[in-house]
Every structure is written in structure tokens, then in C-alpha cells.
Amino acid sequence: MTRIGGDVVVETLRALGADTVFGLPGQHALGLFEALRRADDLRVVSSRVENNLAFAADGHARARLAADPHGPVPVTPMIVSTGPGALLTLASLQEARAASVPVLGISSQIPVAGLGGGRHGYLHELPDQQASFRDVVKSVHVVRSISQIPTALREAWESAATAPYGPVWVEIPQDVLLATANLPRLTSVTAAPAPLEPLPELVAEAAKLLDAAKNPVILAGGGALRSGAHDGLRRLAETLRAPVVSTFGGKGVFAWDHELSAQSWMEDWHTTEFLSDADVLLVLGSGLGELSSNYREFAPNGRIVQVEADLGKLESNYPALALHADVRHTLRALLDQLTPRAADGRAEAAVKDLLARVESRLDSQPLAAERKLIDDIRAALPEGTQTFWDMTIAAYWAWSAWNPDGAPIHTAQGAGGLGYGLPGALGAAAAGVRSLAVSGDGGAMYGLAELATAVQHQLDVTWLVIDDGGYGILREYLTGAFGQTTATELPRPDFVALAESFGIPARKTTVDTVRTDLADALRAPGPSVVVLPALLKMFAPTHLEHS
Structure with a gap:
């Protein structure tokens, strides 16, 4: 050869x-x-x-x-x-x-x-x-x-x-x-990424600010999740007795039901105020961009300490004491300098109050079907199932409401393009991870060809297609802005018949039976498809509520 x-x-x-x-x-x-x-x-x-x-x-x-x-x-x-x-x-x-x-x-x-x-x-x-x-x-x-x-x-x-x-x-x-290769066979090529350590002077200043803070709050972003800062973040939050809010990209880096977890209702005005009221807000791995700042509504009253590995994001939206560093390394350095605080219950009470206000706000809107759907999807998943969400109304709900403990969530909200759900889940399944993909019927059309890939490689992926007859979130945006829509209503195939034509088990479900049908599909090896005809709505825009 x-x-x-x-x-x-x-x-x-x-x-x-x-x-x-x-x-x-x-x-x-x-x-x-x-x-x-x-x-x-x-x-x-x-x-x-x-x-x-x-x-x-x-x-x-x-x-x-x-x-x-x-x-x-x-x-x-x-x-x-x-x-x-x-x-x-x-x-x-x-x-x-x-x-x-x-x-x-x-x-x-x-x-x-x-x-x-x-x-x-x-x-x-x-x-x-x-x-x-x-x-x-x-x-x-x-x-x-x-x-x-x-x-x-x-x-x-x-x-x-x-x-x-x-x-x-x-x-x-x-x-x-x-071309013919004259090199000897290669077996020893190695890569050694350089760790991005924080500057000691900046760590000392950050520790000084945090130690002096009376109402510190932590915002954990995608950079904290990617750096594997889970353990360090928990220790830091418990040392400072500081509530932790997770961005949509940071979901899963802090335990959802921890007593200091304010979860991730980033589009809720109560959460925006909660972050603004911190006298020191420690931002870990977030540029405080459009979604993380509630569409630029966030207006801090105190100091911001920002830890970010992407140099271009440092202070790009808000002034801060800025540390260009990997979050995990920075937390390790901070923990060596911070003075542990006694648990006096104030932070835990503030978290409970915030989440109660979020719950009350949701209760005031006719959103029972949407909230039940997210709960039913979550309950249907075997432990360790990873989920991949397209840009669909259910995903917008999941950004805020999804409990990622034991069921990590991955979405396309970084760039916001359609079509991520199914191929992302197929990639995870190729890593030996049981996966759920969630798409709307509009986004599903981007990835239909990959049903063939699922069959070819016999990948353990269940695809939930929520069929509302078009681009649901764009329908809401256009109707809200102009009172009518253009180019959002879509003809689509019979998704069940289409999946079955690839030899993939498929079924149509309802909002009442989706939990059981999804659980059954997820238990079966190989690919499967569940189709849910449903017209979902988003919770009311927060800027209208507090204006």
C-alpha cells in the first residue's frame, strides 16, 4: 500500500x-x-x-x-x-x-x-x-x-x-x-493548548470587591460551562453566599435546585432587576450580549467583575473590572483569597422570592399547555439523555424553563440559525450519548435528509417535531410588530409517513399523551420520530410588562 x-x-x-x-x-x-x-x-x-x-x-x-x-x-x-x-x-x-x-x-x-x-x-x-x-x-x-x-x-x-x-x-x-508520502508513519503528534490564567493583580482586586460586597450575585455564562467550572462555581457561590443566575448558554453549570440557584429566567424582568440590584455582579464567561442582558434592558446599579476568555467580549457592552482568563482557572485563584461567609439565609430567601415572582408572573398568563409540555418532555427523558433544540417556540421556553440536571440542553441560540436540532443530536449519538432532538416543522425541513443518516448509522436519536404549520416564533414577532404575517405559513409533509418511509418508527401524539409517547420512543434503540401538532405561545414580552 x-x-x-x-x-x-x-x-x-x-x-x-x-x-x-x-x-x-x-x-x-x-x-x-x-x-x-x-x-x-x-x-x-x-x-x-x-x-x-x-x-x-x-x-x-x-x-x-x-x-x-x-x-x-x-x-x-x-x-x-x-x-x-x-x-x-x-x-x-x-x-x-x-x-x-x-x-x-x-x-x-x-x-x-x-x-x-x-x-x-x-x-x-x-x-x-x-x-x-x-x-x-x-x-x-x-x-x-x-x-x-x-x-x-x-x-x-x-x-x-x-x-x-x-x-x-x-x-x-x-x-x-x-501525493506519495515519504514521511514515516506518525504516532506522536501532540497538542498542548496553553491555559489562560488570570493576572494575579486583577484576581486580588476582584477578591477585594467581592469580599466587601453586601449583595453579591453571580451570572454564569457559556464560558463557565465550557471551561468545566461546575465544582469551582458551587464552591464560590457557597463561599460568598451569592445567588447564581445561569444564562441560556450556561445552563447546567450550576445545579438547578441548589438553594442558591436563581435558575435562568433571563427574559423575565424580575431576573433583570435582580441582577441590576447586585452591588457586585460577578459575570463568568458571558459577554452580556443581547440575550444575557434581556435585550439591553439590564442596567447595573453596582460594580461588574467580568471573567471572559474571549478578549473581544471584555467590557464590550458594560464597563467592568475585566479579567481575560479561563473561568475555571480564575475561580481556583479567587477561592484562595476569599473569606468564607456564614450562611444567614438572606441569599436563599432572595432566591426564593425571585423564583416566586417569576412563577406568579407565569401563573397570570394563559400558558398552562406550554408549561406542561416542557415538564412532560423533561419527565419523559431517561437520566443522562442530552437534548438538542432547534430555534422553535418550545426551545425559547426551554432556554428559561428547562432543568438541565441529568439532561443537558444544547441550543442554537449562539448564532440563532435554523436546522440545528436533528443533526446536533445525531452527532451526540455518534459519541454514544442517547439524544433527543426538538424541532418545529419549519426547522425540521432543514434536516429531513438526515433521517437517512440516522438509519445508516443506527443512531439512538428521538426526534420530536412540534408542528404548528409554519415558522411559529416569526409568526409571533411579525404579528406583534405589524398585526399580520408574511411568508410564515408553510406546507409540510406528513412527518410520520416520511419517517416511516425511511424505516424509522414514528407516531403522532397529542399534548395529553406526549409524555408517554416520547418515553416509549426514547426507550427503543435506534432512531425514532414523534410528531406533535400544537400551536404554542410565548410568555408576554417583559419590556411590555414593566413599561
Whole structure:
């Protein structure tokens, strides 16, 4: 067997720690896929469309992070071909970047002679393919010879696995992938992401502010979750006797029913006021963006201490004592300097009062069906099931209401694109995690082709499709803003019959039977589909309530 450039790619990925690759073949990538065929220790999971392939790689990485937050960073390779195949991944990689998910995108390229601009007439040629990715991913790496492959992949892997995690992009020309490899077989390529430690002077100042605070509150964001700061956050909250609010992206980093957990009702005005009233608000791994600031309604009355691994997010929305650092490392340093407080019950009482006011607000609205649905979905899940939600009304509810303890939640609210639910769950299932996908009928149309993927790989995924006849959340937005809708009402297939045509068990359910039907589907091995015809509503916008 003649080793080629593609074999060097596969050997390097394996040495770096990859055991699964998500790949969709293309003409320029033939050398890579021949090498994957010959590899007996690297699993290949396919897809039908490249954007779904990238979502699946994203879901795979998130699932492994959730299952083992203190293990090696689960950089997930994804391989596509040049031009159209590569470009189709952009929207999905935008989500991975916004949510700090370590995906290693590898694309073939036209032959080396065609790189650098011009129009050479190659199939799939772009004058500068890299330019399409530079502002989407963390870093771009281009290979021009076989000898460059190990180092380029190692540098990309380290970039993806360095806080803040994120997607990276590597391009390898067709002729390099097919050329004879004269390098010895590679087994020792390793990556060593540098830890992002806080500056000691800033830690000391943060500790001083927190020790002096009379009403400290913690806001835990996605950066806290990604860094595996679960234990440190619990210890910090109990040391300070500080309530913890989780952002939508940070759900799961702090126990939902802990006495200091104010949960994650970020779009509720009571929670916004609760955060604003803190004399010191410790923000861990959040840029206080649109969703985390309740659409810029958050107006702090006290000081903010912000810990953030993404340098561009530091003080980008609110002034703060800003620490550019990984959350987990920062919590460890803070705990060495903080003075533990006695539990006097004040923080616990404040949390109970906040959650009671949220509950009262919800009780005042006709939302029993929506609240019951979220409770029924949660109750149907076997322990350890991970959930993947598309941009649908049920997901907007889950952002706030979902209890992630024992059932981690992953959503596309980082970039907000449609179609994430099913392919994300398929990626998780490829990691050996039982998964639930939740989509509306509009978002479901983006991923229908991946039912074939679910069957091909016999993945343990249940797909709940909530069919309201269109783009439900956009229907609400347009009606609320203009009194009428445009382009939101959609014809759709018989989802049950369509799933059954792939050989997938499927059933139609109701709001009264969804808990039982979903539980039955989740117990069965392999893929399954449950369709719920239902018209859901969102809770009232908070800015109308307090205006």
C-alpha cells in the first residue's frame, strides 16, 4: 500500500486524539476519504448536506464536553470538499464560534498551482476560499506540502482547544492529498493548548470587591460551562453566599435546585432587576450580549467583575473590572483569597422570592399547555439523555424553563440559525450519548435528509417535531410588530409517513399523551420520530410588562 498525503492527515488526527470524523466526500477530497477507508481505528460518520455535517460535529463536541467537562477538550474533526461543500458549512461554523465549540474543519482545495487568486478553471474554484472563513472561525491554516500537514493540524487543534474554544479551518490541496508520502508513519503528534490564567493583580482586586460586597450575585455564562467550572462555581457561590443566575448558554453549570440557584429566567424582568440590584455582579464567561442582558434592558446599579476568555467580549457592552482568563482557572485563584461567609439565609430567601415572582408572573398568563409540555418532555427523558433544540417556540421556553440536571440542553441560540436540532443530536449519538432532538416543522425541513443518516448509522436519536404549520416564533414577532404575517405559513409533509418511509418508527401524539409517547420512543434503540401538532405561545414580552 502506497501511503499518500491523506494517510498523513489521518495518522495526525489519530495521534492528536481523534476517534471519530464527520465527513462528506467530494472530488478534491478523494485522497482523504481513501485514507479514511484504510484506517481501522477512526470512525467516519457521514451526512447528506454539509451544513448538517458541521452541526453534527458541533453536537458531538458539545455532548462529549457535557459528559466529561474535566476531560481532554473534545476537538471534533469534520472533512468536506472544496467550494460549494466548504461554503455550506459557514452558517453552522458561525454557531460553533458563537457557542465556543471546538470543531476542526478540514477542507480539500484545488491543486497548489491554483492557490493564490486568479481564475484557473478548476472545478469548485474560489479566488480566495480562506477569505470566506477568516471572520467565522478562530484561525485558518493552509497546507502546501505533505511535510506541513502534521504541524498545521497540530496548530489548528491547539487553537480549537484553547479557551475560548471554537471552530478552526484547515485547507489541503487535492494534489497534496494524493501525493506519495515519504514521511514515516506518525504516532506522536501532540497538542498542548496553553491555559489562560488570570493576572494575579486583577484576581486580588476582584477578591477585594467581592469580599466587601453586601449583595453579591453571580451570572454564569457559556464560558463557565465550557471551561468545566461546575465544582469551582458551587464552591464560590457557597463561599460568598451569592445567588447564581445561569444564562441560556450556561445552563447546567450550576445545579438547578441548589438553594442558591436563581435558575435562568433571563427574559423575565424580575431576573433583570435582580441582577441590576447586585452591588457586585460577578459575570463568568458571558459577554452580556443581547440575550444575557434581556435585550439591553439590564442596567447595573453596582460594580461588574467580568471573567471572559474571549478578549473581544471584555467590557464590550458594560464597563467592568475585566479579567481575560479561563473561568475555571480564575475561580481556583479567587477561592484562595476569599473569606468564607456564614450562611444567614438572606441569599436563599432572595432566591426564593425571585423564583416566586417569576412563577406568579407565569401563573397570570394563559400558558398552562406550554408549561406542561416542557415538564412532560423533561419527565419523559431517561437520566443522562442530552437534548438538542432547534430555534422553535418550545426551545425559547426551554432556554428559561428547562432543568438541565441529568439532561443537558444544547441550543442554537449562539448564532440563532435554523436546522440545528436533528443533526446536533445525531452527532451526540455518534459519541454514544442517547439524544433527543426538538424541532418545529419549519426547522425540521432543514434536516429531513438526515433521517437517512440516522438509519445508516443506527443512531439512538428521538426526534420530536412540534408542528404548528409554519415558522411559529416569526409568526409571533411579525404579528406583534405589524398585526399580520408574511411568508410564515408553510406546507409540510406528513412527518410520520416520511419517517416511516425511511424505516424509522414514528407516531403522532397529542399534548395529553406526549409524555408517554416520547418515553416509549426514547426507550427503543435506534432512531425514532414523534410528531406533535400544537400551536404554542410565548410568555408576554417583559419590556411590555414593566413599561
